[in-house]
Amino acid sequence: MLFQSRRIAMFLGLGHMSEGGRTASGGDQSGARGEALGSGGEEGDAPVAATTEEDRSSDEQQLELDRQLAEMKELHLEIEAALRRTEQEHEELERQLMQTQKLEGLGVLAGGIAHDFNNLLMAISGNLELIKHVVGPESPATRYIDNAFIASKRAADLARQMLAYPRKGVNEVKPLDLNRMVGENADLLKASVLKGVKVTAQLQPDLPLLEGDPAHLQQLVINLITNAAEAMGEGGGNVKIATGVAEYGAEQLEKSRLEQKQLPGRYLYLEVADNGCGMDGDTIKRIFDPFFSTKLPGRGLGLTAVQGIVRRHGGAIFVDSEPGAGTTFSVLFPLPLP
Numbered sequence: 001m002l003f004q005s006r007r008i009a010m011f012l013g014l015g016h017m018s019e020g021g022r023t024a025s026g027g028d029q030s031g032a033r034g035e036a037l038g039s040g041g042e043e044g045d046a047p048v049a050a051t052t053e054e055d056r057s058s059d060e061q062q063l064e065l066d067r068q069l070a071e072m073k074e075l076h077l078e079i080e081a082a083l084r085r086t087e088q089e090h091e092e093l094e095r096q097l098m099q100t101q102k103l104e105g106l107g108v109l110a111g112g113i114a115h116d117f118n119n120l121l122m123a124i125s126g127n128l129e130l131i132k133h134v135v136g137p138e139s140p141a142t143r144y145i146d147n148a149f150i151a152s153k154r155a156a157d158l159a160r161q162m163l164a165y166p167r168k169g170v171n172e173v174k175p176l177d178l179n180r181m182v183g184e185n186a187d188l189l190k191a192s193v194l195k196g197v198k199v200t201a202q203l204q205p206d207l208p209l210l211e212g213d214p215a216h217l218q219q220l221v222i223n224l225i226t227n228a229a230e231a232m233g234e235g236g237g238n239v240k241i242a243t244g245v246a247e248y249g250a251e252q253l254e255k256s257r258l259e260q261k262q263l264p265g266r267y268l269y270l271e272v273a274d275n276g277c278g279m280d281g282d283t284i285k286r287i288f289d290p291f292f293s294t295k296l297p298g299r300g301l302g303l304t305a306v307q308g309i310v311r312r313h314g315g316a317i318f319v320d321s322e323p324g325a326g327t328t329f330s331v332l333f334p335l336p337l338p
């Protein structure tokens with residue numbers, strides 16, 4: 001132990017711990033100490049007294065060294081933890097950058113396709129108008145022309161929805177009634193795809209209007225409800241939709257699945273909860289990635305669009321899920337300025 005202490009002392013530059021009581025400056029103190037101690041006692045006592053004194057000072061040095069060693073160990077652990085944190089932060093930033101780049105790429109692609117689609121659709125509907133004019137209103141073909149016209153209008157709506165993926169989509173912002181939007185879409189879905197799925201809604205009355213893009217918000221509501229319904233097995237299940245206004249603190253908002261965390265305050269919320277299959281941790285991490293899907297034939301773009309829409313509305317999005325128990329998506333929107 002003493003040997004180790006000496007080595008540490010030398011390492012720390014404490015030269016006075018050298019062998020035989022020699023100081024770093026090279027002087028021999030044993031004689032002087034022997035003289036002083038020997039003045040009141042027997043000749044033979046002096047070396048014993050000197051050893052005790054040396055032991056005490058060596059013990060103190062040992063304690064001091066142990067303390068310094070413990071401090072260094074603690075510092076080392078702190079540095080290691082800080083390094084690990086920095087590495088994790090670096091990885092997270094890289095992941096976010098890749099995600100942003102993927103989204104930008106997807107946005108450019110979707111924007112280009114939507115633009116070309118719109119041009120083609122204008123040509124189709126323009127020609128349908130001409131045909132209708134040529135055959136006249138009495139023609140039995142009019143009905144079919146009208147159907148084709150409606151279908152091309154739907155396709156134009158879809159092309160507009162594709163513009164919801166990029167960050168810089170066409171934003172047509174107006175005051176919207178979130179309850180009405182939820183009600184209309186839930187009814188629509190109830191009547192079509194959701195066989196065996198019970199949809200209930202708890203909508204807070206007199207909700208403040210929301211400043212948003214109607215086409216994008218409709219898409220958000222449909223995507224969340226569709227995912228909830230698709231999470232049910234053969235036996236069906238329950239989808240609960242809720243809206244309201246509530247206060248959110250910094251701790252909660254920090255959990256938002258968007259890079260930009262919103263400030264604490266009051267927000268409009270939309271909650272879609274299901275008791276379907278739920279998700280494991282790995283799936284939860286990846287759900288907003290473009291083209292990530294666990295379904296056949298899933299495109300993996302529904303939640304990418306939802307995230308883009310919430311981002312553009314300056315909101316927040318939370319996901320809470322347990323495998324086998326169900327999932328709740330909560331979306332927050334800022335309240336309109338008074």
Ligand SMILES: Nc1ncnc2c1ncn2[C@@H]1O[C@H](COP(=O)(O)OP(=O)(O)OP(=O)(O)O)[C@@H](O)[C@H]1O
Nearest residue numbers: 227228231287293294295298299300301302303327
């Ligand atoms: N409510 C939910 N319950 C369980 N898993 C879900 C839920 N919502 C989303 N997921 C998971 O997230 C994945 C991505 O969802 P997303 O809506 O982006 O794509 P998708 O539904 O697979 O395809 P689509 O593009 O047609 O919507 C899903 O494949 C599924 O694994």
Ligand SMILES: [Mg+2]
Nearest residue numbers: 223227302303
């Ligand atoms: Mg989906």
